[in-house]
Amino acid sequence: MLLMLTTAGRIGAILELTWDRVDLSRRTIRLASNEIGPRKGRATVPINDTLIAALQSAKAAAMSDFVVEWGGRQVGSIKTGFNAAVKRAGIEHCTPHDLRRTAGRFMAEAGVTIDEIAQYLGHTNPSVTRSTYARFSPDHLRRAAGSLELGGVRLVHRTRGKTPKSS
Template identity: 30%
Template sequence: MSRKSEISVYKPKNSDVFHCRISIDGDRKSKSTGCANKRDAEAWAKRWKAHRLKKAEEKAENPIGHMTFLAAVNLFMEQRGEKLVNARGLETFFDWLVDEIGEETPLVEITSEVVSKLIAKRANQSRWGRPDKGLVSPLYAQRAVVDRLQSLCTWAKERWEVRLPREPKWSKHYVEIDPRTRCMSYAEEETILAVAGDLAPLLEFTLLSGVRRADALIRWSQVDWDSRVIRMRVKNKKQHEVRITQGIKEVLESVRGHHDTFVFTSTHECRERAGQRVPVCYKGYAYFFEKVCRRAGVEGLTIHDLRRTAGERMYRATGDIAAVLKFLGHASIETTRKHYVHVVLDDVEERQIAMENARNQAMAERRLRESGS
């Protein structure tokens, strides 16, 4: 498709260099050539015109891909982001990215160079905006930049059929970290449950079911007593079922009658309603878990460590990693193996002893054969 274009080179009053004005399909833009010689300025203007014509052709072939970054973010949040549990935090991350990248920057211009600069800038920021707390971690910088932009670009490609020829190679920007292995010991569990109060049933349910924090906050409508399952939609809206074992049954029966809709409630959810029994909310669970851990004198545990603990314990008891994958609702066994099943020193010692016993038995049998001959 031929495009109507016009170009003019001129020297503004009181300027030492020439400027040029280019109009493509009625879209006019002016820019300094940086050249004091008119012939050089005309050559520069022709190169700029060719660049703008190429961009215009790309936009015509891939119009959605050339939507502004702000428009892409708004559409993504409307279709996807606002439905997520961490919608508010996601919006905060994107607000910062829009300010740094620019509202009018086309989505197709998010390149590896752009991502690298954003990561470097984010990594030089203070934690919670307080210099006395040090800089944010490299992993936080990755999550604030790489994870957010990758999710946006993936959504654009899959849902809007956008072509992103210069999309960054996201894996190059990932931070290499050792997987977290912290689990709750049985001694810690006993200590925490002793001081957990009405949060104890929720903690027990999380340890027995292995579900994530958001998924643990179930309703009675999800509990199917006849089929002995709890049905839920977990991460990425996948269907997941938790079997009602004897342990989980005892937990559920201990809170029956506390609330008509929600299974797990607390009488300390907020100051305004202290003493009233109200459903435990997503943020409330985290707040009270930290409070209970401090009261119990247990350090270094997070709520997600309860899920890891459940997976680890099942693997220790059965050695069946496929069952652990199904139990935790993972799509890939690599995720289970990397983040939820770890070989610790006790495992090494157990196998080391087995190796020594096998060696001693083999040597004893050999000596027995030699003595018999």
């Protein structure tokens, strides 16, 4: 789950990920399996400090070319294990894709630009990213709120049939 959250990778990209696309010295992961790539965009993402130690341990214990493996074989699905972990954590509903959405939200809340989030998520069209994550940015609607500043403005009270008086 750490790999999914810190790379914001789609589940298919994570399950297909092989060690030849993980560069521990340069601290990058190429989620695309080839240069042409699948229909869904897959980015090359940096490995952060949280993930590097976990990957180093996993690499030392690896029994296959796959980063996510069980008994030396590629894992085809994480549904059973993921659902069990969600249940143990007491979470009512969570899917693997929710980790990807959480990553996008965390980036937006940290003030990462929409263009950077789009690139990290492998979105080809930043407008999709904007419509999904912009509302989580600390600066979202800040200019709109600023246009409603009332400093120095005086309210005018009106009553029926009387001349307005200032307050």
